[in-house]
Amino acid sequence: MSSWPVSRRLGIVLLVMLACSMLSGCVGEQPVQQRIEEGRTVFLSNCGRCHQMDGKGFEPIYPNLAGNPIVTLHDAAPAIEIVLNGSGGMPGFRDSLDPEELAQVISYIRNSWGNNASAVSSTETR
């Protein structure tokens, strides 16, 4: 049984939350590696049949994502824009995936098949 006053316990909880927030970059955000790994499942269910599990797609209709310069740009904004709103014959996924799933799958695409770019967070995909 704790003998600490309520105000002191509350303060400790807030400190822990602040530390977690600083470490992960955002309250509630998954660690980067876990986000990428879970992105594989999202990719399999939503992207794999066109872009294929090796990311090579089926040119010219389903673009190759492996080494794709748009996918691996330092600025993730163009990739996020395409996944959220679609492009050409590709549908947008803004309505069918939530921001966390969108962050997972875009992070996965940017870090698979030899791609090595920064992960994205769910704050960027809202």
Place this chain on the structure above:
Amino acid sequence: MRLKNGVAFAGLTLLAFLFAGCQLFQDETEPTPPGQQPTSPAEVPAVPPEVAAAAHEWPMGNRDYSNTRATMDAQIDSTNVHELGMAWTMPLTAASDWGTAASTPLIANGIVYFQDLMTNVSALDLETGNIIWQQNYNRAALGPNGPAIGWGKVFIQDGINNFIALDIDNGEELWSTQLEPSTGTQQPYVYGGYVYTGTGAGKPVEGPEHSGGRQSYVGGTSGIVYGLDQETGGIIWNFQVVEEGFWGDPDTNGGGALWYPPGIDTDTGLTFWGTGNPAPFPGTVEQPNASSRPGPNLYSNTMLAIDGSTGELVWHNQVKSHDLFDLDFQGSPVLATALIDGQERDVVMGWGKLGIVYAFDRQTGEIVWQTPVGEHQNDELQEIPPGEEILVIPGVWGGVETPVALADSVLYVLTNNLGSPYTATGFDSENAAEAVTSSEGRTNLQDGEGVFVAIDINTGDILWERHFETPAFGGATVVNDLVFTATLGGTIHALSREDGSTVWSMQAPGGIIAWPAVAEDTIVWPAGLGREPTLFALRLGAEGDIVPPAAQAEPTEAP
């Protein structure tokens, strides 16, 4: 597995009846579903005036009630096909799961009627491509979809669960009827005051803007065949494909979707429907190897003969019992009179992803012949050993996916040698929808090849085959002495009906999983995949540039 002689054919037919679970039944009666009172539509010309007046054009999805997809009225043939040029194009912008287009447009009285994969409908001037009217719903549909016309209306499914009639003159909505369980996956046909349509097995996805889409194969959802009153949209009759009780587990099982227009025998009023697979396939973690659905799983993978006036099931023949691998029998039935052993016989031919073409006696449902097309591997398995991963050919996109054509007693069939990997649990899937995407995502398009096959409908014998280097979903469309098809990447081939050699080819603006309409000197074809999806019109003598294909596959020898 190809049949090369009559003995093998006869033997396989017998074996199919004895062992493969073919179930032929004459059905005495089918009870009217609760709450539905049989009525009749108001009297109208059986063939809609718009359709009759456009019989020389392309007034129905597969051109006619027999689903021939063949025209001898157009001016295009092998002597002038090289004169085709691009007459007009219309950019397509509304994309769903399978791009922007997966259907056949209609051409009637100089107007093109087209539906995209967001349910939006356009009427365009065939000559210029100018838009006459558009009705935009922006409801994502899985497809294949597409319009029907008749009695002053354009009939469509939306991408949720609604069936809609539009005013043919201006596109204004006239009525809308809610169907079960989900729509956006079939092009309707109309005849005798009825609208005939079928639904998919899945649950509409609910979103804040009701934007459409669906979750496939939700437990307790079945494809349902409907006969609607064309004037009011009222449901006159319906027929649920999956048996009542959902094979013992309504929380898990479903299927029996309707994917393509029916065949209609205008002499007898019978409508013919090919039905889709049962689900889950092959299974889930909790219920591997389809253990949730013991038995034949009627009426999945079945040819149904349904009275078009009453909805009564007259006969059925299930060609794939207890299907483990998404091997649908989904195609539009093709009606013809064949010369079987020297005797004329009315037949109805069915086809599907199972990669076998069947001819049935149209009156009794008896199998007259069956012809496997393309490669087959592991597709007869009834159980996958625990822990093993196997490759099944045809896979989820293999077999005969897209519409066939019939001319001069030859059936033209496009199939795909494209396998999919499976495990007993659907790669540890928790439900049927997850099992679908598990196999789709693991299907390697680079490994696939399209195979175009010509079959003599009097014998079931294969006359010739033509192989393509890539998968192909462009169906078959006969135009005089040519038959058109297209590869997934958008290479269009005009093949010689004699031997399958390419007479002429071109590169479309986008990838193709849709089928053309042809009238006079013009072909209208949607290319709905890729960076620049486009609806385009090819016309004899048109001046727009034609892009040549990057490479052409060489034809193979006839078997």
